[in-house]
Amino acid sequence: MNEIYLNKLQEKNFKLTPRRIAIIDFFLSRERYLNPEIIWKGLKKKFKHLGLPSIYRNLELFSKCGILTKIQMPNRKLYYGLCKAKDNKHHHHIVCIKCGKVGEFFEENLFEKKTINGFKVLNHFLQVEGICSTCRIKS
Amino acid sequence: MNEIYLNKLQEKNFKLTPRRIAIIDFFLSRERYLNPEIIWKGLKKKFKHLGLPSIYRNLELFSKCGILTKIQMPNRKLYYGLCKAKDNKHHHHIVCIKCGKVGEFFEENLFEKKTINGFKVLNHFLQVEGICSTCRIKS
DNA sequence: CTGCGTGCAAAGTATTTGCAAACCG
DNA sequence: CGGTTTGCAAATACTTTGCACGCAG
Numbered sequence: 147m148n149e150i151y152l153n154k155l156q157e158k159n160f161k162l163t164p165r166r167i168a169i170i171d172f173f174l175s176r177e178r179y180l181n182p183e184i185i186w187k188g189l190k191k192k193f194k195h196l197g198l199p200s201i202y203r204n205l206e207l208f209s210k211c212g213i214l215t216k217i218q219m220p221n222r223k224l225y226y227g228l229c230k231a232k233d234n235k236h237h238h239h240i241v242c243i244k245c246g247k248v249g250e251f252f253e254e255n256l257f258e259k260k261t262i263n264g265f266k267v268l269n270h271f272l273q274v275e276g277i278c279s280t281c282r283i284k285s
Numbered sequence: 286m287n288e289i290y291l292n293k294l295q296e297k298n299f300k301l302t303p304r305r306i307a308i309i310d311f312f313l314s315r316e317r318y319l320n321p322e323i324i325w326k327g328l329k330k331k332f333k334h335l336g337l338p339s340i341y342r343n344l345e346l347f348s349k350c351g352i353l354t355k356i357q358m359p360n361r362k363l364y365y366g367l368c369k370a371k372d373n374k375h376h377h378h379i380v381c382i383k384c385g386k387v388g389e390f391f392e393e394n395l396f397e398k399k400t401i402n403g404f405k406v407l408n409h410f411l412q413v414e415g416i417c418s419t420c421r422i423k424s
Numbered sequence: 425c426t427g428c429g430t431g432c433a434a435a436g437t438a439t440t441t442g443c444a445a446a447c448c449g
Numbered sequence: 450c451g452g453t454t455t456g457c458a459a460a461t462a463c464t465t466t467g468c469a470c471g472c473a474g
Contacts, residue, residue: 159428160428160429161427161428161429161472161473161474162473162474163428163429163430163472163473165429165430166429181463182463182464183463195430195431195432196430196431197430197431197432198431198464199430199431199432199464199465199466200429200430200431202463202465203429203430203465204429218357218358218359218361220357222357222361222438222439222462222463223462223463224463224464240401240402240404240406249402249403249404250402251401251402261415262379262390262415263379263388263389263390264388264417264418265379265388265416265417265418266415266416266421267379267415268415268416276400276401276404276405276406276407277404277407278403278404279403279404282405299453299454300447300448300449300452300453301448301449302447302448302453302454302455304454304455305454320438321438321439322438334455334456334457335455335456336455336457337439337456338439338440338441338455338456338457339454339455339456341438341439341440342440342454342455343454361437361438361463361464362437362438362439363438363439
């Protein structure tokens with residue numbers, strides 16, 4: 147289940163600690179973008195001692211390893227979500243504004259054209275907000 | 286020059302203060318996304334006393350009036366840019382990562398489809414980064 | 425064993441709030 | 450003049466850093 151992600155860590159010679167495994171499992175157990183504090187609160191039950199800085203450090207590490215993607219939400223909090231795209235194919239995320247569930251999608255030739263208004267396109271960040279099917283049924 | 290924007294304020298019964306006019310003119314004088322501190326430093330020359338909170342408050346006000354658009358940059362700072370689209374047609378921004386110049390563009394039917402992966406699309410935020418023509422020549 | 429990983433405390437940084445004084449309309 | 454707007458100081462909130470101890474490999 148979590149092997150793909152743990153492998154990514156080992157490949158780069160990072161250690162597999164209980165906390166790191168727990169963080170990845172936490173993401174796996176919910177299809178959501180999560181912020182450091184939520185994860186911390188969720189895992190404090192499991193670990194008697196658990197520091198918030200440790201969560202921050204690991205999330206940042208994971209995002210550098212291609213395990214998580216990081217976004218800045220308008221509420222000024224950091225959020226991270228599991229990168230489920232098997233290969234590292236470029237993709238986008240759609241977030242449910244009610245429950246936070248995240249989906250991924252590929253907009254094929256979104257910017258196949260490499261220049262816009264004279265700007266040479268280097269990269270882009272696309273965030274789509276919506277309501278997921280589960281939340282639509284509820285309301 | 287700045288009338289369109291000042292009118293938007295007056296329409297909503299907000300007062301036209303020297304500071305507000307100066308902020309709008311500051312944006313007009315540079316085609317850039319700017320963050321509160323830059324504006325503050327730029328205008329302190331002009332006003333002997335000028336508080337940073339005042340900048341924050343006005344930028345937020347302007348964005349609510351449709352004068353500016355607000356984005357959260359990955360560096361955790363707020364940035365605002367003039368909304369030049371005459372009508373309030375939905376548009377996107379492309380930002381030069383060297384000089385900060387911002388261009389606008391319209392990707393017509395970017396999400397004409399109203400659902401993605403079962404999510405009902407409410408809105409989206411697209412930011413493209415690139416190098417503007419001027420900066421390309423320089424380097 | 426060795427160096428990476430972690431908890432804890434403290435610092436850092438961007439933004440927001442409270443309030444009295446100043447000012448637009 | 451009355452209610453906005455503002456400066457200043459202080460508070461807030463999230464994230465980062467330093468350092469000594471602990472643990473994975």
